[in-house]
Amino acid sequence: MSNPRKRRKLRKATVFIPLVLLILAGAGFFYVKSNLEAVGTSTDNVVFEILKGETLDQIDQGLLEAGLIKSTMVFGYYAKATKLTDFKAGLYNLNPSMDVKTILTILNDASAAISKDVIITIIPGDWAKGIALKLAEKCINVTAEEMLALWNDEAYIRSLMPEYSVLTEDIFKDGTNVLLEGYLMPETYYMNPEASADSLTRRILNQTQKVYDENRAAFDAFSMSVHDIITLASVVQFEARTDADMRMVSQVFLNRLAIDMPLQSSVTVCYALYEYDDWRDCETFDNQKIDSPYNTYLYNGLPIGPITNPSKQSILATLEPTANDYYYFIADVDGDGKMYYAATYADHLKNVEKYLK
DSSP, X not given: OOOHHHHHHHHHHHHHHHHHHHHHHHHHHHHHHHHHSOSOSOOOOEEEEEOTTOOHHHHHHHHHHTTSOSOHHHHHHHHHHTTOOOOOOEEEEEOTTOOHHHHHHHXXXXXXXXXXXXXXXXXXXXXXXXXXXXXXXXXXTOOHHHHXXXXXXXXXXXXXXXXXXXXXGGGOOTTOSOTTTTOSOOOEEEEOTTOOHHHHHHHHHHHHHHHHHHXXXXXXXXXXXXXXXXXXXXHHHHHOOXXXXXXXXXXXXXXXXXXXXXXXXXXXXXXXXXXXXXXXXXXXXXXXXXXXXXXXXXXXXXXXXXXXXXXXXXXXHHHSOOOOOOOEEEEOTTTTOOEEEESSHHHHHHHHHHHOO
C-alpha cells in the first residue's frame, strides 16, 4: 500500500517544478524585453561606423560602447532570430531613443547610411599644417599645400569675414605662420571626401563661429580682443591637460601680463621653430633666443598669434580662469603630469628641484 505522505510530497513537487520553470521563463522574458528596448530618451544623434568586414560581435560591442544598446547577447540573438545580420559598411545616424529592432533595420539598409562622408578629427592642439594633412588624406580634391595656401590667403579670408564675425582684422599680422591658425576648431567632422578646399574650410569655421556665438557675452566681457583671447587659449591648450589646470594657467599668464612680465612659455618657442621631432628638442636655452614674434622669452606680451588650434574647453577656461596669485608653474611631464604653482621665483626653483630633477 502506498504511503500518503509520499504521495503528498510527489504532488507538491509536481506543482513546484512547473512553477519554478514558469517564474524563470517569465524572468527571462522580461530580461529580453527590457534589453530590446531603447537605452534612453535622448534623440541626439550618435554617428556609428561599420567597417567593411566587421562581424556581428564587433558591431554589437561597438554599439554597447557607444551607449546605444543594453546587451550584446540579446542584440546578437535577436539579430540572428530576425535574420537582420546583413550589415552594410558605412556611417549611420543612431540615437539612444531607438530600440534594437530600429537599430538593426537601419544598419541593414545601405540607403540609410550617411552618403560618402568620411570622419576627420581635429585634436585639441593640432597645428594647421597637421590639419591640412588630415584633410588631404581623406578628401580627394585637395592637397595639404592647397589647404595651407588658402588659409594664408588674405583676400580669401577677407571674403569670409562678413559671414564669420569671429574673424577680425587682428589676424593680419606680419610674420604669422598661418593666418587661420587658432580658428580651426577641434572637433570630429563628417566631411564629403569630394568637397572643395573652400567647402572644407567653411565646415570647420562654422563650428568655430558656433563656439564664439554661444559664448559671445563672455568674449565681450573679457579685457582682450577676440584674437588675443584665442591666442592666449592656444598657449593654455599647449601648457595644460585638465580643465582645472587650464583655468589656473590662464590666470597665471594674466597675472604676468598685468605686470608686463614675459610669459616665458616654452611652447611658444616650439611654434617659433615650427619644425622639430620631439618637444624636448625645442625647449632648450639656446632656442629661447630665437628671434621670432612667437617667442615669449624674447618678447613681452602674447605671441603674434595662436600657436595651436585651441578647443572649446581651453577657450572657456581662458575666459573663466581660476583666481590665483601665482606667477610660475611647472608640470611633472615625466611623471603623472601634475602641475605645481608658485607665487615667487624662489618657490618656483624649489618646485623645479623637487619635481623635475
